[in-house]
Amino acid sequence: MGEELKPCRRCGLDVTPDGIEVTQTDTGTYTARFECPDCGEVAETCMRHSSEDFAVADVIDDWNRRWVDPALLARLAELEAEKAKLARKCVIFQTLMENIMGTAIIETEEHGDQTAGAALAAIRGSIYDTYHELQEVDR
Secondary structure (H helix, E strand, C coil), X not given: CCCCCCCCCCCCCCCCHHHCEEEECCCCCEEEEEECCCCCCEEECCCCECCHHHHHHHHHHHHHHCCCCHHHHHHHHHHHHHHHXXXXXXXXXXXXXXXXXXXXXXXXXXXCCHHHHHXXXXXXXXXXXXXXXXXXXXX
16 A cells, blocks of 8 residues: 555545455455545545455545645636626626627718728727627637
8 A cells, every 4th residue: 555645635634544444255356445534525446446445546546636736726716706706707797898889880871971980890890800709709
């Protein structure tokens, strides 16, 4: 049992292999199970092994393979929150620009300035395209 267990992926507790339970079946094969003493996260062998050492090595491998660094999970949560804020800001920006452009177009149409109206329509199209590009980033 030379390999160490990584900290629990759910609660971050540093665990030791002392808690690994090995069971010998009626057929003489071995299975192993490990449960975090703090949060109850479980790893167990999916097959029966010919020796206790193989069963323990398998459950340690399973435990460590599923491990995720808590710092990475925290950073992922931060990035997801930042992404949500940026998405909300984009919607607000789009609404604001639509209101500004709509008002400008109405004013231009009322005063008959076709050149300014065409320019404003092009700008509005650009804002529309930009908004949809931002939507694609979230997919």
